[in-house]
Amino acid sequence: MKNLRDFTYPELSREVEALGERPYRAAQLYGWVFHRDAIGIDSMTDISFALRERLKPEYCIKGVDILHVKESEDGARKFLSALDDGSKMESVLIPEQDRLTLCVSSQAGCALGCLFCMTGASGFTRNLKLSEMAGQVFAARGLLKDGERITNIVLMGMGEPLNNYDNVIRFLSVLTDGKGLGFSHNKVTVSTAGVVPGIKKLGYDTNANLAVSLNATTDEVRSRIMPVNKRYPIAELLSALKEYPLKNKKYITIEYVLIKGINDAAEDARRLVKLLRGVTCKINLIPFNPFTGAAFKRPDAEAVNAFHKIVYDAGYTVIVRASKGADIQAACGQLRGL
Numbered sequence: 001m002k003n004l005r006d007f008t009y010p011e012l013s014r015e016v017e018a019l020g021e022r023p024y025r026a027a028q029l030y031g032w033v034f035h036r037d038a039i040g041i042d043s044m045t046d047i048s049f050a051l052r053e054r055l056k057p058e059y060c061i062k063g064v065d066i067l068h069v070k071e072s073e074d075g076a077r078k079f080l081s082a083l084d085d086g087s088k089m090e091s092v093l094i095p096e097q098d099r100l101t102l103c104v105s106s107q108a109g110c111a112l113g114c115l116f117c118m119t120g121a122s123g124f125t126r127n128l129k130l131s132e133m134a135g136q137v138f139a140a141r142g143l144l145k146d147g148e149r150i151t152n153i154v155l156m157g158m159g160e161p162l163n164n165y166d167n168v169i170r171f172l173s174v175l176t177d178g179k180g181l182g183f184s185h186n187k188v189t190v191s192t193a194g195v196v197p198g199i200k201k202l203g204y205d206t207n208a209n210l211a212v213s214l215n216a217t218t219d220e221v222r223s224r225i226m227p228v229n230k231r232y233p234i235a236e237l238l239s240a241l242k243e244y245p246l247k248n249k250k251y252i253t254i255e256y257v258l259i260k261g262i263n264d265a266a267e268d269a270r271r272l273v274k275l276l277r278g279v280t281c282k283i284n285l286i287p288f289n290p291f292t293g294a295a296f297k298r299p300d301a302e303a304v305n306a307f308h309k310i311v312y313d314a315g316y317t318v319i320v321r322a323s324k325g326a327d328i329q330a331a332c333g334q335l336r337g338l
């Protein structure tokens with residue numbers, strides 16, 4: 001059975017053509033599936049009975065099943081969903097003053113094994129399909145309270161989006177399509193641990209925002225905490241960022257997880273300032289979120305402030321990002337899919 005949520009608009013057009021149907025049917029079906037959130041073939045009431053009967057043996061509209069939801073004291077909501085083959089994925093709704101962000105997973109698990117990340121510590125299961133990434137948006141909508149609306153989407157849940165490149169691009173096309181899920185490109189961000197070949201293509205394949213998890217200022221430290229750095233060292237990563245095609249007013253977000261005694265010294269802050277010269281960016285400092293079994297600690301507030309001051313004084317836009325949902329293991333790096 002093919003899930004209609006697994007087709008982008010051009011793909012659905014080809015399906016419809018193969019069925020010998022007129023092209024406008026593709027637009028109708030696509031609108032029902034992604035814009036109007038149809039839950040079954042029969043709910044698409046302006047599709048003729050005959051076509052619905054033809055679709056039924058081959059196609060379905062299938063969502064993801066939420067297994068459980070946890071709500072944090074700060075309002076963050078984490079939900080765990082089950083996939084067809086028994087794998088699991090997590091997503092988080094994060095309310096902030098003027099926005100409500102959904103943090104979407106791109107893979108079940110992650111193969112990159114960053115030492116400070118619980119997802120990395122739990123290994124890799126598989127890439128998520130278009131229907132499973134879009135399914136997280138629909139599932140999250142079902143959890144909204146009165147008056148709430150998802151304003152932003154970040155691909156910062158489980159997994160490395162650029163290691164599931166094609167499906168992520170297909171998801172972004174549906175997500176940012178006015179006739180699909182309808183989010184503006186400016187409200188969508190893809191975060192990568194620095195998969196350079198993907199970064200080199202991404203700016204040509206989508207207008208969504210890019211975030212890069214830098215997390216260290218020397219290859220020695222970065223390779224130790226992020227094994228992906230052995231393949232794509234800092235110099236290569238930064239040169240890809242300098243060449244990244246940014247549209248008007250856009251910038252790259254640099255994420256930097258501050259870990260006590262590892263990458264939080266004044267010297268690191270000064271090196272960071274130098275490294276990022278020539279990269280149009282904003283910097284998010286994220287104090288490390290501990291998890292059971294983690295070998296690292298969060299720096300104390302003074303170290304965080306001192307680091308922030310050095311970067312700020314050098315003229316960068318830099319904020320300290322408080323991760324929400326730490327009490328329910330929903331904060332950055334705490335998703336494990338269990």
Ligand code: SAH
Nearest residue numbers: 117156160191192193213255288289332333
């Ligand atoms: N794989 C992608 C996207 C998911 S991780 C990436 O690495 O960018 C999302 C963010 O959480 C990354 O910036 C990562 O550096 C950060 N992170 C991971 N573990 C963390 C932890 N324990 N505390 C704080 N941030 C963490």
Ligand code: SF4
Nearest residue numbers: 110112114117120193
């Ligand atoms: Fe994977 Fe990102 Fe976690 Fe690294 S930080 S293990 S790339 S999810």
